[in-house]
Amino acid sequence: MTFLSAPRIIRTGASKLASSPLSAKFGISVIILYTLAALFAPHLAPYSEAEIVATPFEPWSAQFWLGTDSLGRDMFTRLMFGARNTLGIALMTTVLAFSIGASAGLAAATFGGWTDQLLSRLVDVLMSIPQLIFALLLLSIFGTSIPALVIVIAVLDSTRVFRLARAVAINAAVSDYVEVSRLRGEGPIWIMTREILPNIAPTLISEFGLRFCFVFLLISGLSFLGLGIQPPTADWGSMVRDSATLITYGDITPLLPAGAIALLSVAINMVVDWLLHWASGLNEH
Template identity: 70%
Template sequence: MNGPTPVWLSAVYLVLVFACAVGLAAGFRGLLALAAPAGLARTLRSAPLTASFGLLVILLYFLAALFAPVIAPFGEREVVGGQFLPWDSVHLLGTDNLGRDMFTRLLYGARNTVGVAFITTGIAFFAGALLGLLAAVVGGWLDQFLSRTVDVLMAIPALIFALLLLTILGTSVVNMILVIALIDSTRVFRLARAVAMNIVVMDYIEAARLRGEGLYHLILREILPNAAAPLVAEFGLRFCFVFLSISALSFLGLGMQPPTADWGSMVRENATLITFGDVTPLLPAGAIALLTVAVNFVVDWMLHRASGLKE
């Protein structure tokens, strides 16, 4: 029977993984620079390795989600063997508690979890940013009404609020998307309003008002282009929070419902294996953590570039 892995061997493994990650990030940055136009190529060459690694991970997740039916050896809900079968040439990552292929479930989980998180973030961002910009430009009673409403919603802990609403409305995917979008739109509203409030006092905004420009022009042509950098960065960060919220709700049984493959519910369903020293339940958890870190790497780079700071 094999004993525990020595500490020095674990350290060697970590160094090798880190070296592989650095090499892949550097190679991917070079390929992007070669394929991109001249202006974009210069920007990509100056990108840190962390941002390159983040872009590579995001691309791999996107490809896995897009081509899941082609890559996966079995169907998403297909029972292909016994419960908790070990890793082998047929089942690359073994089987879960019902005998479904874990590798297949991970691929479809990328499509379901990441896809739903992206849609939810888009809805939350559109609603929050639009209302935040509108409140800053119009001001007056509209600004006070929206701001106080957002303050009330933000005073309630997000996870508890989501659990309460989903318990009342039901645990469908549509309800989950709407509930999380509502909760996270309040955070987007606060940022969009704060950024826009610093812009609406500028001279060029006053000049646009004197020219007789309407609300539509002021928001889309004058304010939004100058607020784009922090809003784009907020979209990346908000995606991480939405992604983690969906996984947490699925882990608690109020997110995506079986038999849909979802990383949060996969951790719960296979948690029993942890007591036997099997790392299989950690694979969906690792997939969640890796994507979160990758998105943050890219967002940090974008914020650094938008700030105008030099290395």
């Protein structure tokens, strides 16, 4: 098995990106734009996140580019801070879900036996309950604070990561280079981190993008239902709910946060599709 050095990986990635299809370049551009909006929201937004600046439902104007919401807060400001909050919380949740799920999946594939059986049966129990219903139940019990939201969704979503990580790790665990490592006397931790993990990394990276997309949509859905990110914290899901009444009057303002959610989801899927083609060696053109 060979390992690529970091500079070589960067050069390879840059060359692949230059030759990537237009859809992948579009997706990456959208992701970069959202990331910049999230990072620099306090500098881009004309007002503070929860500041009431006018009467409710002010129309679009030079002062309020996208009007105001049901409480008189600037919608453009809320959109900027919504990117910061929604994406930041979704990223934290996805990282935690992957840390739990991938570690458990690698352990199940490497140790096998009762470890594999115990973890697999536990995951089967958690996956037997619909995720949204389970999340609503747990958040009703433990509250809707941001730490509770992150932990509950991460634990539930880690079951999907576990199934994938275990499946690809089992295939790698029976490879010749892993058997050579065992015969050489290497321990299970070394085998997991140095032999199995590097060879399943492309699959996990692609799955990370999809999981982030699903977590992002789940958080937005929970916020729309009132059990996600709580006010006055800006969130795209709750922004759709708060301004939904405007659709009755032909105002497209509620479609802006909904469109932001949809655009990011499409962009992530475009990039993940390209990464899967790259990892599998298929010709994406």
